[in-house]
Amino acid sequence: MHGAALPSWVALAYLIAGVCFILALRGLSSPVSSQRGNRFGIAGMAIALVTTLVHYAPRLAIDDDFLGSEARDVGSTFDWLTLGEIAAAIAIGAVIGLVTARRIAMTAMPQLVAAFHSLVGLAAVLVAAAAYLNPEAFGIAAGGVINPVSRVEMGLGAAIGAITFSGSVIAFLKLNGNMSGKPILLPGRHVINLGVLALIVGLVAYFTQDQSPWVFWSAVALSFAIGFLLIVPIGGADMPVVVSMLNSYSGWAAAAMGFTLQNSAMIITGALVGSSGAILSYIMCRAMNRSFISVIAGGFGGDAAAAGGAGGAIDRPYKRGSAEDAAFLMKQAEQVIIVPGYGMAVAQAQHALREMGDLLKKEGVSVKYAIHPVAGRMPGHMNVLLAEANVPYDEVFELEDINSEFARTDVAFVIGANDVTNPAAKTDRSSPIYGMPVLDVEKAKTVLFIKRSMGGVGYAGVDNELFYRDNTMMLLADAKKMVEDIVKSLG
Amino acid sequence: MDFITILSIFVLACFVGYYVVWSVTPALHTPLMAVTNAISSVIIVGALIAAAAAGVPGAKWLGLTGVVLASINIFGGFAVTARMLAMYKKKPSSAQREHR
Numbered sequence: 001m002h003g004a005a006l007p008s009w010v011a012l013a014y015l016i017a018g019v020c021f022i023l024a025l026r027g028l029s030s031p032v033s034s035q036r037g038n039r040f041g042i043a044g045m046a047i048a049l050v051t052t053l054v055h056y057a058p059r060l061a062i063d064d065d066f067l068g069s070e071a072r073d074v075g076s077t078f079d080w081l082t083l084g085e086i087a088a089a090i091a092i093g094a095v096i097g098l099v100t101a102r103r104i105a106m107t108a109m110p111q112l113v114a115a116f117h118s119l120v121g122l123a124a125v126l127v128a129a130a131a132y133l134n135p136e137a138f139g140i141a142a143g144g145v146i147n148p149v150s151r152v153e154m155g156l157g158a159a160i161g162a163i164t165f166s167g168s169v170i171a172f173l174k175l176n177g178n179m180s181g182k183p184i185l186l187p188g189r190h191v192i193n194l195g196v197l198a199l200i201v202g203l204v205a206y207f208t209q210d211q212s213p214w215v216f217w218s219a220v221a222l223s224f225a226i227g228f229l230l231i232v233p234i235g236g237a238d239m240p241v242v243v244s245m246l247n248s249y250s251g252w253a254a255a256a257m258g259f260t261l262q263n264s265a266m267i268i269t270g271a272l273v274g275s276s277g278a279i280l281s282y283i284m285c286r287a288m289n290r291s292f293i294s295v296i297a298g299g300f301g302g303d304a305a306a307a308g309g310a311g312g313a314i315d316r317p318y319k320r321g322s323a324e325d326a327a328f329l330m331k332q333a334e335q336v337i338i339v340p341g342y343g344m345a346v347a348q349a350q351h352a353l354r355e356m357g358d359l360l361k362k363e364g365v366s367v368k369y370a371i372h373p374v375a376g377r378m379p380g381h382m383n384v385l386l387a388e389a390n391v392p393y394d395e396v397f398e399l400e401d402i403n404s405e406f407a408r409t410d411v412a413f414v415i416g417a418n419d420v421t422n423p424a425a426k427t428d429r430s431s432p433i434y435g436m437p438v439l440d441v442e443k444a445k446t447v448l449f450i451k452r453s454m455g456g457v458g459y460a461g462v463d464n465e466l467f468y469r470d471n472t473m474m475l476l477a478d479a480k481k482m483v484e485d486i487v488k489s490l491g
Numbered sequence: 492m493d494f495i496t497i498l499s500i501f502v503l504a505c506f507v508g509y510y511v512v513w514s515v516t517p518a519l520h521t522p523l524m525a526v527t528n529a530i531s532s533v534i535i536v537g538a539l540i541a542a543a544a545a546g547v548p549g550a551k552w553l554g555l556t557g558v559v560l561a562s563i564n565i566f567g568g569f570a571v572t573a574r575m576l577a578m579y580k581k582k583p584s585s586a587q588r589e590h591r
Contacts, residue, residue: 017533018504021530021533022507022508022511024526024530025508025511025512025515025523025526025527026511026514028515028516028519028522028523028526029514029515029516030516031516031518031519031576031579031581034519034522034576034579035573035576035577037526038522038526038569038572038573038576041526041529041530041569041572042569044530044533045529045530045532045533045565045569048533048535048536049535049536049539052535052536052539052540053539053543056539056540056543056544057543058542058543058544058545059545060545079543079545082542082543082545082551083543085542085555086539086542086543086555086558089542089555089556089558089559089562090558090559090562091562092559092562093558093559093560093561093562093563093564093565093566094562094563094565094566096563096567097562097563097564097565097566097567097568097570098566098567098570100563100567100571101566101567101568101570101571101574102570102574104571106575106578109521109525109571109575112567112571113521113524113525113528116525116528116529116563116564116567116568117528119532119560119561119563119564120528120531120532120534120560120561120564122560123532123534123535123538123557123560123561123564124534126538126541126553126554126556126557126560127534127537127538127541127553127554127557129550129553130537130538130541130549130550130551130553130554130557131537131541131550133547133549133550133553134541134544134546134547134549134550134551136544136546137540137541137543137544137546137547137550138537138540138541138544149494243524244524247524247527247528250528250531251527251531253531253534254531254533254534255501257534257537258497258501259494259497259501260537261536261537261540262492262497263536263537264497264500265533265536266533266534266536266537267497267500267501267504268500268504268507269530269531269533270501270504270531271501271502271504271505271507271508272504272507272508272511272512272527272530273508273527273528273530273531274505274508275505275508275509275512276508276512276523276524276527277524277527279509279512279513280512280520280523280524283517283520371517371518373517378520378521378524379517379520379521379523379524380517380518380519380520380521380522380523380524381521383517383518383519383520383521384521384522384575384578387575387578387579387580388578390578390580392580392581392582392583393518393579393580393581394581394582395582396518398517398518
């Protein structure tokens with residue numbers, strides 16, 4: 001039935017690999033232990049790879065006609081050709097992976113992660129398909145009849161993998177700017193999506209009764225389609241949730257295949273990755289005060305933008321300042337809190353920003369950074385960019401740790417963030433972002449707000465009343481250029 | 492292993508994952524995604540089995556392709572995580588800063 005049991009040493013090795021993966025995530029609880037954690041992850045993967053290669057080493061059948069009689073000793077039962085092909089496949093992947101990892105710009109990290117998710121998803125589909133075509137090799141079939149439980153597992157693995165793949169491809173295209181970040185709304189999409197999902201579940205259920213190819217392949221094809229349909233209507237700034245969600249799916253796909261292979265390393269990993277992605281999605285949704293369902297339903301930032309633009313608030317008076325004004329104000333300050341957002345990533349302003357921080361510190365000003373959980377396009381995006389620019393991580397604070405400090409701060413310096421600083425989220429019940437936790441920048445003595453022009457609105461499509469407050473000075477320019485000008489004035 | 496044993500491992504691992512991930516500092520959420528990505532490529536185990544098995548050429552080629560894709564992820568994922576983690580530095584002491 002369920003194949004021959006694995007030898008104890010193999011099962012034990014997979015278990016150790018699984019434990020290494022747990023320790024890898026555990027290491028991320030602090031930057032100090034994080035690099036050791038990563039090495040645990042690498043060790044776990046090496047153990048899993050070597051164990052698999054040794055235990056499942058390709059062997060030729062003894063009576064194979066290819067072999068001359070003189071080659072028929074013990075060593076020759078190894079299929080060196082296949083082993084070579086496998087080694088070549090790993091080498092190709094290693095070169096592509098290492099080169100990409102080395103070259104990628106830190107600002108492009110969200111795209112890269114989305115691309116990597118798509119690969120895991122596709123790999124899961126391929127493994128499930130291979131298991132379907134050659135079930136004997138996976139020990140899940142007897143006489144060509146696949147064990148019904150394994151059918152459900154491989155069906156789910158293939159379906160989740162396919163959704164992960166096509167969803168991640170769309171997320172990649174949106175994050176990479178190949179596709180508009182605006183939500184694309186099909187009429188009746190909820191009905192279509194629910195229908196397709198129901199159909200997939202139905203097909204997987206029917207697969208237990210009938211293992212014909214059409215059942216398996218239709219489920220896979222529909223899953224590719226639903227991944228596409230689900231992500232297309234979701235707007236660019238909701239991508240932190242989407243990327244986390246796809247992260248979670250790639251884990252569940254691995255777990256489903258782990259069930260098929262009865263492999264504890266895969267099951268443990270799948271569960272870890274699945275929960276990790278789910279928790280990150282939850283954190284992101286909470287930081288936007290939106291339900292997971294409403295994010296997944298999509299469409300946010302489309303209709304609202306039109307309504308906000310028609311509000312006619314653009315003509316309200318505001319104060320405009322220059323780089324020199326900003327430099328003067330910050331030099332006099334005791335404490336400056338910098339609030340970065342996606343705009344900083346787009347403008348690549350993090351290095352100039354760190355230079356500005358260094359100059360201010362030389363003047364005796366205390367400089368801190370405040371990060372909103374959904375600043376940027378993926379969880380922790382801003383932290384990585386600041387780390388890249390050599391900002392020490394102990395100067396960087398999360399929303400709840402620093403929010404009370406704005407009232408005691410002379411200057412709040414907002415660069416590339418918008419909605420996450422909007423006081424309307426606290427006061428205006430009619431605002432689409434009402435209830436979202438925001439940074440209390442308006443409580444600082446002076447707010448310096450870098451923005452390209454007064455015309456545009458934030459992602460949520462709402463005007464930010466912060467712009468028109470008495471203590472706000474607007475710095476209208478490209479973020480990087482403005483910071484560089486401030487650095488010049490400070491120097 | 493019977494199904495219930497596997498299911499037990501899975502359910503317990505979900506709980507372990509839940510608590511371990513909540514203890515991850517938010518500053519490291521991007522490396523967390525990169526490293527979970529790398530470890531979820533443990534699916535390469537399945538691809539290797541398919542690639543090594545004789546008999547069905549179609550399955551073998553699917554397996555080999557899977558090995559390539561998963562390897563990209565494994566090597567790329569761990570390398571990019573290491574690169575990111577190496578950037579996280581503590582505030583240098585004031586004496587060190589003078590030398591820069």
